[in-house]
Amino acid sequence: MGAVRSRLRRWHIWLGWIVGIPFLVWTVSGLIMVWKPIEEVRGTHLLADPKPMRMTGLAVPPVVAGLPIAALKLEPRAAGPRWVLGLPDGTTRLADPQSGALLPPLSAADAVREVGARYTGEAKVAAVTRIDPARPPVDFRRDMAAWQVRMDDGTHFYVDPGSGEVVARRTAWWRFYDFMWGLHIMDPQTREDTHNPWVIGFGIVSLVTTLLALIMLPMTIRRRRKAARNAA
Secondary structure, X not given: OHHHHHHHHHHHHHHHHHHXXXXXXXXXXXXXXXXXXXXXXXXXXXXXXOOOOOOOOOOOOOOOOOOOOOEEEEEEEOOEEEEEEEOOOOOEEEEOOOOOOEEOOOOHHHHHHHHHHHEOOOOOEEEEEEEOOOOOOOOOOOOOOEEEEEEOOOOEEEEOOOOOOEEEEEXXXXXXXXXXXXXXXXXXXXXXXXXXXXXXXXXXXXXHHHHHHHHHHHHHHHHHHHHHHHHO
């Protein structure tokens, strides 16, 4: 029994060294991710809801002869109500509800206007950048064209030029949170694969280490009790 206990203890120690680093990473990253309320991390307070629409007349259906439409809705935008047309390929277009005419994609100035109409913070616009859908920023990770409106406090807003919708908001803390999430799931590159070999492997090793400790605990208790009786 002593030889078995000694062998189990050695295995437990070596496995403990192996899982020590991922345990530290999991603990630190988990602590950081719960440090602030998720609403503050996401910047929920930075954008107000769109103001209610005020129509000055009957809405004219969009002029879309020959254009297939998957969805159609009327939504408020900075310049007023707009038809938002969803196309079968997943893209969107805007149309003027007063004339029904299709509108061109939003310009950089239009994107800033959409953000400014709802922004509740105090930062100023630092830059506006067109996003390449083939190489989106790591804090966006969507294969779609968008305008990145960057504020001087590190907050990023992403605006769909087709629909005028603010599709994402990323605070500086969100990016740090996102990095910690990548470490937590051991996928620091894409930060999306929770089923990767590293996290599964270390998870199995951690389970084995814990089981060894549970097996050794009663063995150690019995040995100490036996030693105490012999000493008495």
